[in-house]
Structure formats: structure tokens, C-alpha cells
Amino acid sequence: MDGIHDLGGKYGYGPVIRETREPVFHDRWEAKVFAIMRGASAAGAVKNTDQFRHAVERIDPVAYLTHGYYGRWLGGLETLLVEAGLVSQANIGSRVAELGGDPAAGIAARPAKHPDIVAYEPLAAHSYRSLQAPPRFRVGDRARTRATPIGGHTRLPAYARGHTGWIARSHDGWVFPDSNAHGRGENPQHLYTVAFAGETLWGAEAEPGLTVHLDLFESYLEGP
């Protein structure tokens, strides 16, 4: 979906700000969010990485830009825990008030009233699925990405839509995030690293000598 998360090529975010001597976790609450992820996965609220990434994409867009990485995780986790019926936002609000906070402040989560039913039985621990069917493209082939937006979760960024590149690497089959995120099955597809010349993506403004590579699923691609 064309959400706030799809940042590639966007203007206006200013210089890259680096911290000196950045700690792994800035505060204990960031590590708590990490721990909550483990609990939410074990409890079945987070079924797979694709579903979780989509939950993060669905949080409040202003929060997406201002709450930081662990704030985004927190919003995604609250969304999925509420959708799974394990906690309610009223429960969380009451607990925040008991801790001395404002229960209405800092809510990034946007649980859906009718969430996708994600019945996920992973066939393997990871996302690689070797495929019998041969890949449609070979390394060196030209390929064009689909030009139109994809609703729901997808891993085709907007900046790479409708452009012609070439197949740089071929990766066999992988779980297809666009269906797996929504509980519509793994539907593994061939995955390719597709290379695009800077001029193809950015026109005359492109910096010299630039090639951008993306890992794209076969159904995002058409022949040249």
C-alpha cells in the first residue's frame, strides 16, 4: 500500500542525523518492546514477519515519523495484540494511568475492527522455499516492474514501479509477503535482484554512476 513507510526517493526529511557513541538500546523501554515482540509471537498474535511489517505500516502516519523505530514496533505490536483479543486498548490505557501517564497520549496503534484472519502454519522456520517450477527470468534479462499500486502489504516500493531494469541475481523461491501478511498463504515465488540505472529511476537528476538494486518477486515483473 502507498503508506508513509514507503520512503524511498521522498524529499524533505533533512540531513542524516547520527549519534556519537549510540547505545544498542537508548532506554530500557526499547528492549521491553523487543521482549513484547517475543511474547506476542509466542502467544500467536504475531504470526509472521510480513503480518508484523504490515501492522507497522498501518499505524498512525504521524506516529510513524515521530515515534522512532521501537515506537513503530510498539504501535504494530499493540495493533496485533488488540486484534488477537489478548489485550484491549482500554486495558492498556488504564495501566498507563496507574503508572502516572496520560492514557490518551502517544497511541500509534490502529487495530482494525475486522482484522485479517491469519491462520499461519509455517512450513519451515524461515522464508526460503525451493521451487520446482523454473524461474521465468534469467540473469541478464530485462524486466519491467508493474506500474500500478498494490493494495495491502507489498515489497514493491513506489519509486521502483513502472521501470525497466535487468536481472542481476536469481534467488529461487521465497514466501510471498503480499499474501502471507494477510493470511492468504505462503504462495512462494521466484525472487530476483533487479538492477536499475540511476537515470531510469531519477531521470536527468540522477547522480553519476548509480545503480539501485531491489529484491523483487516474480509477480511484480513483466517481460521488457
Add this chain to the structure above:
Amino acid sequence: MTETTPQALRAEALESLLVEKGLLDPATVDQVIVQYNERVGPMNGARVVAKAWTNPEFRKRLLADGTSAIAELGLEGAQTDKLVVVENTSDVHNLVVCTLCSCYPWAVLGLPPKWYKDPAYRSRVVREPRKVLEEFGVALAGDKAIRVWDSSAEVRYMVLPEPPADGRGLSEAALAERVTRDSMIGVEIL
């Protein structure tokens, strides 16, 4: 340090509710802190790079199949179904990003720095990598090719930097000390 920002309080609230329901072991947070401070971090990638610099056969294997090569060093696990290592040379500079979220090769680099996950880096580095590199203090020759790797699926990327000019003759362990996290993301030249 304990913050009382709205996010900190909401995380605290959610954690305590899950602990009460028996869905989360309260010891998990300390396990996470130890794991990512002490065991899973850029020191792992530094070992891989130093070995590649000193062992041409390993370097060949690493560039051909990063996943198997890092397994030789006992490095496996979270977030790395497939690792692809891309090599910086006198002609080519590589940079890693994830524009859609913040995918990063945890097994070799640990958790990403804040700037890697922030909108500025994610939005700009696919479009104007030379300008971003200048902000990092890296000036690339005008005729050097730049390859940006946007980690849009489960393949993870790590840069094999060029060795430091004054590193000749150093041991593998001494070289590992010279490898920085940023050089393995591609925003620093050693």
C-alpha cells in the same frame, strides 16, 4: 535511565499486562539486552571481514555464498535466511539500505543504528547516495560506480570494505579491530 515518555509508559503497560496473563516472562527484557549488547553485534561482521582480507579462499567463498561462509564462523540466526556480501573495490562502492522498513543483517551487524532506521537515510540514499556519503565524510571519485542495495525481501546485504591502507601486515585479530559497523553498511571508508 528510565524514560517516562508516552511510548515508554505504553511499553511498560503492555509488558506488565502480558506478564500478568502469563504470556511474557519478565526476564526476557534482560536476556534481550545481554544478547544484543554482548553476543550479536558488529564485532561478528568484523571477524568475517578480517578473515576475508587475510584468507583469499574464504573471501572467494564469502562473495559466492555469504550464508554458508558466515556459518563457518558459527554465525547464524535471526533475520538472515540469505546473506549476500558485496565487495567494495577501487571502481565500485556499495551501500545498504531498506527503504520500506529497516531490514538489516542482524547476524553479522547486530541491531541497526538509529540513523539507518530514520526517514532521512531511507528516503535519500537510493536517490542521492553521493550527497548522503558526503555528510558521512566520504567523498567518492566522480567516476566510481555506486551500487545501492535496497533490502526489499529477506535477502540481507553486508559490504566487504576495502582494507585500510596502513593495515598491511596486521594479524587477522588486529584487522578485525579496525573494521567499523559503518564500513560494513557502506557509509565509511577505512
